[in-house]
Amino acid sequence: MLHLLPRIKTLAAEAAADTVALRQHLHAHPELSFQEFNTAAFVKEQLEKLGLHPQPMATTGLVVLIEGQNPGRRVVALRADMDALPIQEQNEVPYRSRNPGVMHACGHDVHTSSLLGTARILSQLRTEFEGTVKLIFQPGEELLPGGASLMIQEGVLKNPAPASILGQHVFPLLPAGKIGLRAGRYMASTDELYLTVRGKGGHGAMPEQNIDPVLVAAHIIVAAQQIVSRRANPKLPSVLSFGKVIANGATNVIPNEVKLEGTFRTLNEEWREEAHGHLRRLVEGLAESMGATCELEIRRGYPYLENEPQLTARTRAAAEEYLGAENVVELDQWMAAEDFAYYSQAAPACFYRLGTRAADGRFAASVHTPTFDIDTKALETGPGLMAWLTLRELAAED
Incomplete structure (x- = not known):
């Protein structure tokens, strides 16, 4: 197998300019979650040029097989997401987004x-090589319920079922040419919280005649933090944040209701369920104790993402063969969420990070910002490395 390593590097280098051109086309024509019709058509066309036969799934998703010798020996799945974000791009580059208010700001x-x-x-x-590679191009990573969940529901992990699945994600904190990974629990589950606190509005100068939902909401925001500080195991990361508060009163007007929006994230599904119950009892009971009511809607998001330890160890070893040990770094846990987590709950998975920052510090803007961009060196590292990881995983015995 090692004799193929230099050949893969050569093929990746030869294809780099075309890969950059593909990325620039996609970057210039972004589409929002579950609206990736032109993107899917473009990807399908590129796959067909390779003699492959992609099949549609989940409206704008695609799945395609590359069969080597002895196709049934082992199956490895590789995943990419295709959707963009509702962000107005600020980069002044020839390939900037041509769709106003839409940008590939997450890579x-x-x-x-x-x-x-x-x-x-x-x-x-x-x-x-022996075995089969299943390529998954999925829609809607950025929007609940997540394209991964829909692809799985439609059978993307069946017929044939993969022994493992790999995915990568851009990482501007790392220079291009490096990757990062972490075994075990890596990324958080995510739930959206929507609260409506109802009281009795009126004149701000006569609070005794009103039930002030603003005051109740303020107590809820503060008290809810005890879910993390006093209910959660301190060894288990949890995040509870409220990012939106709407109280449409005035300097002298107490409104009838206040709306809150927030997020709850953790790295354990049992605690996740338990925390939902604690939060619901707290907000409803606190509001009632102050003469108000509180309705809580919890929209379940993605589960936590688990990198299977043995697969991740094999991935690390193969990455060190391809990149050198100095270019493979250990990552910390990250409380952001990714719908690749659905795959990780259904099959042995490894989700690693692809460095995209330039050596001189350029392209350091974070994902989900209007100035995100990458060092194109990553588009030589990414395809070649994933090809090598795939061949190594196809040759694995367990």
């Missing part, structure tokens, strides 16, 4: 073009 154009590059490499090596 999904990188993920998609990189996986297309991997498909190109693996297609050229079909006679050199």
